[in-house]
Amino acid sequence: MQALVVQGLSITSTCAALHKSRGEPAINQRSKGACEQGPSIVTPPKDIWNVTGAQIYLSCEVIGIPTPVLIWNKIIRGQYGVQRMELLPGDRENLAIQTRGGPEKHEVTGWVLISPLSKEDAGEYECHASNAKGEATASAKIHVVETLHEIALTKDDGAEL
Template identity: 90%
Template structure:
């Protein structure tokens, strides 16, 4: 029987060298176990994969690797919103790509690399001590737990539009919104709240009561600077207001009390009358003033003989 790949041999001709080699190779193949043959084929299939994977790998912008920054390629940076960034733009953690700055109260610094949010200009990323302690430990990214964007200047400021803003960051945000509407930018006029004239927060209310009772009128005002509050009794004549009597005067049954609050730049005042007499009936005025203006509010005290008259009078 002729062996495949071997030269034919006739009578008187010895087998060729190729035939001997082929026969030897055939004996070697038949001696290799099937499992070894399968392993050899798998290894041969895996050899071209590294060059193929390297060719298919797509470059990423700087910082795409977890916790690190690669080479910067601005062409690969994500596009900013078409309407722009409401609070302005900032560079990412790797200093490569532009991204929209995050506002007050928004999360920041999470994830590391370019994935971490950056605070808008004028704000800083603050991480609470408790949050850092609770999340510290092995296996966490280098960037650590997320923080919160807070304004660097945490005090009220007065804007050029005459409005008071809780911080310089709030003023800046309002200015950017105004500019996006085509309005002039808002600048900081001064630190602290804008000055404003007094306004009545809680005016005094009319009172009906009997002689001998203990009553009081109250008035709450606000203004910047804090207003000065006084009480007057309005004396009316036939043709209107005749004069204003500054209280308490020399009346023994009447006292004036004033205190600051309950809020900042507020002041509250009271007229206390005890015992109530018929001479105390009339109109009382709460008058507040500061450098920016003044405000008034008034109420009447009605003195009746009996409690039954109160229901009938009202």
């Protein structure tokens, strides 16, 4: 292994160089490869507007080392902010959760599929990733309307149909 020379010091890994530059305690290299890092959101879910009865999905991509675990929650808000989180899929017959590794190494992609969409499905959904080094979250809202005409009247830019 070749050593990296940083400010006159010989360092044998980029992880060690990173720790040294931050003034953190020295680390011992246990294996070759990328440094451990907390999850980060690569592609967050996007807000969706659609009509009752439609089939919709939210997707989320996260990356971290070690590879993160991805879960989905529905955020239930009360008068004073977040009241509770509903871990999905729960007991919902019209909702499915799917996760897979990739598309890159240490990356996970997850989806929430809802079919048929109902008014009760409207709300905020959170993609939550965690590993031994930390956590990351991203959320999107599902807006449910009765007719396509309502979407044109109320939809914000940046949302998807």
